[in-house]
Amino acid sequence: MKRKIYYKGMQVNLLGIPVWGRGKSRVKKENRKKAFYYRTFRASGSIDQKRALMLMYDIGEDMKKERDWFRRQLLNYGFEMIQKSVWVGSAPLDKDFVKYLNELGLGKKIKFFKLAKAYDNQINYLQNL
Helix, strand or coil: CCCCCCECCCCCCCCCCCCCCCCCCCCCCHHHCCCCCCCCCCCCCCCCEEEEEEECCCCHHHHHHHHHHHHHHHHHHCCEEEEEEEECCCCCCHHHHHHHHHHHCCCCHHEEEEEEEEECHHHHHHHHH
């Protein structure tokens, strides 16, 4: 009986090249994670309004998927990244979006600040100096 060689759950030949289509995968179907898709939100109003809302968040590495999803949603709302966890955009955010953040457990990790003066790009600030 010929011995089968596996590497990272896939059958390989003596040179380490994967062998496709022979036999079944060693990974059991019960162990596979179920795909989970988050909702997508779009800005209901104009995203070219004055940037008067700053938000800061601290979402840890244990919630990496949620953090990446949140960053994509901020881009959908027309927010501009100042740092990885500091964003500036137009206010207000949709109530459904904020409610969904609370359902995901992100509500307590995000702080919203209303700016007294609308945010302009840093280039405009440096030109005024």
